[in-house]
Amino acid sequence: MKTRALRTAVLLALIPLLSGCVYLRLNKLRMQMADFEKYAVFLDDPGPGLMLKEPVLLPSDLNWLTGLKPSKTEGDLERSILSYELVKRPAKNTKEKAADLRSEALFMFANDKLARVQLPPQYNAILNGNVIAQLMKRADKAEINQGSKAARWAVEDSSILPGMKQIRHALGHPSKLETKDGEIILTYWYDLVGTDTAGPEVSAVFAYDLSDYSFMWGTGDVGKVHVRNQNDGAGNYQLKLWRK
Numbered sequence: 001m002k003t004r005a006l007r008t009a010v011l012l013a014l015i016p017l018l019s020g021c022v023y024l025r026l027n028k029l030r031m032q033m034a035d036f037e038k039y040a041v042f043l044d045d046p047g048p049g050l051m052l053k054e055p056v057l058l059p060s061d062l063n064w065l066t067g068l069k070p071s072k073t074e075g076d077l078e079r080s081i082l083s084y085e086l087v088k089r090p091a092k093n094t095k096e097k098a099a100d101l102r103s104e105a106l107f108m109f110a111n112d113k114l115a116r117v118q119l120p121p122q123y124n125a126i127l128n129g130n131v132i133a134q135l136m137k138r139a140d141k142a143e144i145n146q147g148s149k150a151a152r153w154a155v156e157d158s159s160i161l162p163g164m165k166q167i168r169h170a171l172g173h174p175s176k177l178e179t180k181d182g183e184i185i186l187t188y189w190y191d192l193v194g195t196d197t198a199g200p201e202v203s204a205v206f207a208y209d210l211s212d213y214s215f216m217w218g219t220g221d222v223g224k225v226h227v228r229n230q231n232d233g234a235g236n237y238q239l240k241l242w243r244k
Contacts, residue, residue, distance in 0.1 A: 150240065
């Protein structure tokens with residue numbers, strides 16, 4: 001019994017250290033993305049993708065960060081692919097085809113480190129190399145709060161933020177469409193294939209000014225990860241990420 005208790009105590013003591021390793025790898029990736037052209041290559045065929053020149057994240061980091069299990073896993077330690085297949089919840093009275101409701105994100109690992117991310121082709125309408133580079137440009141100057149598991153930094157070029165037509169082209173008809181407080185709000189809900197939770201495991205919300213359809217704010221949830229891009233009212237935007 002004493003041996004078991006000691007083993008349990010040791011494991012509990014190691015948890016913060018293990019979590020700290022995750023933070024170190026995430027922080028290294030953040031610094032790399034701030035120097036995007038040096039550490040990454042953007043791909044647009046068949047859909048937007050990212051190839052990392054000096055991979056750092058492990059499969060376990062992705063699982064810890066999002067809390068989501070992949071729909072499918074292929075390969076071995078040398079080369080593996082984690083597939084996350086999503087099904088959009090359609091709005092009532094829409095006639096979208098079943099195939100248009102499904103999408104898949106692939107995370108490819110080489111020697112157990114994340115080397116490439118591949119998104120569906122329709123996402124080309126809202127993502128390109130310049131968008132990713134500009135979003136991450138100030139990431140190295142982010143305000144980091146490890147206690148709340150949050151990072152926040154400025155987005156200098158607001159012209160990269162997606163317009164409503166771009167969102168509709170990339171994501172199709174929203175699961176929910178509403179107008180509120182002078183804004184038109186598009187909400188997308190997605191269920192992850194292969195899970196037995198109530199969901200939705202992934203969601204995205206985009207708000208536009210009702211008068212001129214300019215981008216106001218956007219949020220996204222991928223499992224435990226929450227992202228928000230907010231206009232401060234003076235035309236300045238901040239990107240904030242945190243783990244719930």
